Amino acid sequence: PGRYSQLVDTQKGLVRREIFVDEEVFRDELRQIFGRCWLYLAHESQVPAKGDYVNVFMGTESVLVCMGRDGKIRAFLNSCRHRGNRVCRADRGNASTFVCPYHGWSYDLAGKLVGVPGAKELYHGDLDRSQWGLAPVAQVASYKGLIFGTFDPEAPPLEEYLGDMRWGLDLLLDQGDLVAVPGTIRWSMACNWKLAADNGAGDTYHALWTHRSAVLAGHPEGDGVTNDELAIGKHRGFTMVTGYGHGYNADWLAENVDMGSPLAAWRRNPDVQRKLGPFRQNVHRANQNVFPNLFVNTGSRDLMVRNPISPTKTETWRTILVDKNADPEIQRMQIRASNRHFGPGGMFEQDDGENFEQCTSAASGAFSQAYPLHYGMGLGHGQVVNDGNSPPRIDSVMNEHAQLWMYRAWAEFMDAPSWKHLRQEHSRPEGVL
Ligand code: FES
Ligand code: FE
Numbered sequence: 001p002g003r004y005s006q007l008v009d010t011q012k013g014l015v016r017r018e019i020f021v022d023e024e025v026f027r028d029e030l031r032q033i034f035g036r037c038w039l040y041l042a043h044e045s046q047v048p049a050k051g052d053y054v055n056v057f058m059g060t061e062s063v064l065v066c067m068g069r070d071g072k073i074r075a076f077l078n079s080c081r082h083r084g085n086r087v088c089r090a091d092r093g094n095a096s097t098f099v100c101p102y103h104g105w106s107y108d109l110a111g112k113l114v115g116v117p118g119a120k121e122l123y124h125g126d127l128d129r130s131q132w133g134l135a136p137v138a139q140v141a142s143y144k145g146l147i148f149g150t151f152d153p154e155a156p157p158l159e160e161y162l163g164d165m166r167w168g169l170d171l172l173l174d175q176g177d178l179v180a181v182p183g184t185i186r187w188s189m190a191c192n193w194k195l196a197a198d199n200g201a202g203d204t205y206h207a208l209w210t211h212r213s214a215v216l217a218g219h220p221e222g223d224g225v226t227n228d229e230l231a232i233g234k235h236r237g238f239t240m241v242t243g244y245g246h247g248y249n250a251d252w253l254a255e256n257v258d259m260g261s262p263l264a265a266w267r268r269n270p271d272v273q274r275k276l277g278p279f280r281q282n283v284h285r286a287n288q289n290v291f292p293n294l295f296v297n298t299g300s301r302d303l304m305v306r307n308p309i310s311p312t313k314t315e316t317w318r319t320i321l322v323d324k325n326a327d328p329e330i331q332r333m334q335i336r337a338s339n340r341h342f343g344p345g346g347m348f349e350q351d352d353g354e355n356f357e358q359c360t361s362a363a364s365g366a367f368s369q370a371y372p373l374h375y376g377m378g379l380g381h382g383q384v385v386n387d388g389n390s391p392p393r394i395d396s397v398m399n400e401h402a403q404l405w406m407y408r409a410w411a412e413f414m415d416a417p418s419w420k421h422l423r424q425e426h427s428r429p430e431g432v433l
Helices: 023-032 158-162 165-173 193-202 212-216 262-268 270-280 328-341 347-362 401-415 419-425
Strands: 039-043 052-058 061-067 073-077 092-094 097-099 106-108 113-115 139-143 146-150 178-180 185-189 237-241 247-252 283-290 294-297 302-310 313-323
Touching: 023 302, 023 401, 039 052, 039 061, 039 178, 039 302, 052 302, 052 313, 061 146, 073 139, 073 146, 097 113, 139 158, 139 165, 146 158, 158 165, 165 237, 165 247, 165 270, 165 283, 185 347, 193 247, 193 283, 193 294, 193 302, 193 313, 193 347, 193 401, 212 347, 237 401, 247 401, 262 270, 262 328, 313 328, 328 347
Parallel strands: none
Antiparallel strands: 039 146, 052 061, 052 092, 061 073, 097 106, 106 113, 139 146, 178 313, 185 313, 237 247, 247 283, 283 294, 294 302, 302 313
């Protein structure tokens, strides 16, 4: 086994703590994971017209996502080829060209170098502009409005990368005609990005305890759902683990759901019901992680990218989706409910962030690193169900299979010499996990 596979013991469900604080691990992640996986960039509704752009991050790299004159969405590094300066400082906007603030090189919407001050007089016509465009993100593709990009030309197509996770993402993306609410909310936490990611991939367990006070205070509210969040054994749902480390827990709708609530209006839409089908219609909400760092909550309609800044610093970029055909008052209700839930002022987010920071801090001690973390809840009891109602699933919501599978995939990406190797390694779950 490679170096990183030794830090994740999938038989015993153990994960070594140094992977959350070590500088060398972090540098390898930027190349092996953020340089290789499909990463979420933006929602198509954020770049609807020619010349529209948003400025985002892929790992630690600043990237421009832009709709060209030809209507095609491209992404390229926001770094001038002359001295590397950022050619665009704005978060979003509409442009015809990007002019570098340092010496004035300019690039068109396809990243092509189109203007060089003094091209004739100073460069003597020697500079071949066709060779000095902005570095393109190797592949850009969309899934139901979500734009992803990968730096790796050898990465499999997006559809294949998402695989069975698409069935889970549809729990959100088929709820209506979703668009991004303008304004990305950002905040940073003194934590490793993986602790936030694994929580999203499958930690229903913590909700009973961490979010107890928020739930007792009456939150979440407003979506017509009154699941008993506080009782062990009362949660009913399922867990999905998929290839390449994506995963989630999903809760079934409780029996006492108020389907007449305004925020449950989408559930009554026959078109939505048809798209989701009889099995998925009964999902209350799912917390998901698209590996490596896109958190999705299908209830509050949140998309949160956990951007790595350093081993011990993570900046979250959060976008809320609403149904553009919903009544404006319902849209406002949904945004309010979502903001009470997640984001820097959200009751759940504040609970979670404190935990992620303390776990990170405790991982940095030379003494504490001798003690690996336990990700083994339910290990050996996760019967994989393959009944045709869904991709392979486990009919329990309270376990750590999705989290452990995320670390399994993490170790495989970290050790794999190339995508070819990874494509052989990954498979659907079967038997008992
Ligand atoms: Fe961009 Fe010199 S760094 S023009
Ligand atoms: Fe939480």
